[in-house]
Amino acid sequence: xxxxxxxxxxxxxxxxxxxxxxxxxxxxxxxxxxxxxxxxxxxxxxxxxxxxxxxxxxxxxxxxxxxxxxxxxxxxxxxxxxxxxxxxxxxxxxxxxxxxxxxxxxxxxxxxxxxxxxxxxxxxxxxxxxxxxxxxxxxxxxxxxxxxxxxxxxxxxxxxxxxxxxxxxxxxxxxxxxxxxxxxxxxxxxxxxxxxxxxxxxxxxxxxxxxxxxxxxxxxxxxxxxxxxxxxxxxxxxxxxxxxxxxxxxxxxxxxxxxxxxxxxxxxxxxxxxxxxxxxxxxxxxxxxxxxxxxxxxxxxxxxxxxxxxxxxxxxxxxxxxxxxxxxxxxxxxxxxxxxxxxxxxxxxxxxxxxxxxxxxxxxxxxxxxxxxxxxxxxxxxxxxxxxxxxxxxxxxxxxxxxxxxxxxxxxxxxxxxxxxxxxxxxxxxxxxxxxxxxxxxxxxxxxxxxxxxxxxxxxxxxxxxxxxxxxxxxxxxxxxxxxxxxxxxxxxxxxxxxxxxxxxxxxxxxx
Numbered sequence: 001x002x003x004x005x006x007x008x009x010x011x012x013x014x015x016x017x018x019x020x021x022x023x024x025x026x027x028x029x030x031x032x033x034x035x036x037x038x039x040x041x042x043x044x045x046x047x048x049x050x051x052x053x054x055x056x057x058x059x060x061x062x063x064x065x066x067x068x069x070x071x072x073x074x075x076x077x078x079x080x081x082x083x084x085x086x087x088x089x090x091x092x093x094x095x096x097x098x099x100x101x102x103x104x105x106x107x108x109x110x111x112x113x114x115x116x117x118x119x120x121x122x123x124x125x126x127x128x129x130x131x132x133x134x135x136x137x138x139x140x141x142x143x144x145x146x147x148x149x150x151x152x153x154x155x156x157x158x159x160x161x162x163x164x165x166x167x168x169x170x171x172x173x174x175x176x177x178x179x180x181x182x183x184x185x186x187x188x189x190x191x192x193x194x195x196x197x198x199x200x201x202x203x204x205x206x207x208x209x210x211x212x213x214x215x216x217x218x219x220x221x222x223x224x225x226x227x228x229x230x231x232x233x234x235x236x237x238x239x240x241x242x243x244x245x246x247x248x249x250x251x252x253x254x255x256x257x258x259x260x261x262x263x264x265x266x267x268x269x270x271x272x273x274x275x276x277x278x279x280x281x282x283x284x285x286x287x288x289x290x291x292x293x294x295x296x297x298x299x300x301x302x303x304x305x306x307x308x309x310x311x312x313x314x315x316x317x318x319x320x321x322x323x324x325x326x327x328x329x330x331x332x333x334x335x336x337x338x339x340x341x342x343x344x345x346x347x348x349x350x351x352x353x354x355x356x357x358x359x360x361x362x363x364x365x366x367x368x369x370x371x372x373x374x375x376x377x378x379x380x381x382x383x384x385x386x387x388x389x390x391x392x393x394x395x396x397x398x399x400x401x402x403x404x405x406x407x408x409x410x411x412x413x414x415x416x417x418x419x420x421x422x423x424x425x426x427x428x429x430x431x432x433x434x435x436x437x438x439x440x441x442x443x444x445x446x447x448x449x450x451x452x453x454x455x456x457x458x459x460x461x462x463x464x465x466x467x468x469x470x471x472x473x474x475x476x477x478x479x480x481x482x483x484x485x486x487x488x489x490x491x492x493x494x495x496x497x498x499x500x501x502x503x504x505x506x507x508x509x510x511x512x
Contacts, residue, residue: 004068022327087111098262140181156190279308
């Protein structure tokens, strides 16, 4: 099959549907790749790099669109580009289906099977194809870098011979992918980071990234089954506005990331919040393209208000990095749909069926809802309190019965053996059997989380075994006692070395 990568017709778009690295990957997947001349120039990918990767360069957009069985784009197809496409072609790009119904009808009428990459469902299996998360990660990181650039001071605190510099205070509103990326970047640069989100479940994520979680006193949660926040009550919004007013007076940089698919971005930073901010402060609005979270944001512009607050409604896309991540997302999806001759559109697949917005001449939007984290059925408090108690009692009874049966069998065997074995042998054998049983019971009941500390204990026991073996070793190699002692020393040494190796690997997991 043939894959075409046209040049983006939008003047502002700097990304491209494939990079030289992803072209190599597509070729390994069995596709023939065609790239329009100059497609990667804005992302610093020359035609020569594409040719060296194995792609064929085509001179015109008409030829590029018509050539491929699959077309990889970034921005939605224009009316002019749609004329060059043919029936049964597969197109992967952003399409914004919730707000672009007319375009979907045109694509369906052309017979093109279109996959909206921005409609990939947010489920575990689709994470590697989630372009929204990939781009949000870049936007969150970039928001801190550009915010720091316009702020004009250090983000981290310093004490120098020239004087003390206080750390900057950064407020991140929204703890999705972009918000967490911003928190991580700001924290790594030494700023004091605070974060707000209506979803209480993200509190631990925020704190684990080194930020303080801000909340309001009203007991209301913004979590939904889709993974996005819901519209909050009037009382919650009023408390939220009050919180932002207090924070606006203190913080130096505010980064807003709140967006709801298919809707205008919620207004979170009002004009009176901006007026309360100190001169030199910065607002980075990542929702500028959908109306902005700040009422004063101008999409695609960076300007300074009368009171000296810089509002950023435009970010550098980091086109080279963004194109690489976007291209990887496309490759993952194509790989999931089948390589080359095995490529097929499976409308029973949870990902394809929801992202395929036009199929066989029909508009396939909106899809059936697919909850990300379905909640468990509600149980009455009385049921919740009784069920664990009953199961715990039964479990304890079974455990006691099993232990009693095991001890009975061991005692019976020792009794029968004692009828025929010497008294001295029985004394040592009984101690041996009980040691094995008790040791097995102790180690078996230790939680998995404590296995590494347990190795310290077993290493100590192994050390005692080695000392005992050395004391029993003689110069007589043929002595059975010497042979047993040697085997004991060897096995105990292996145990000690293995314990140290595993412990070392565990400790390395907690190092950066």
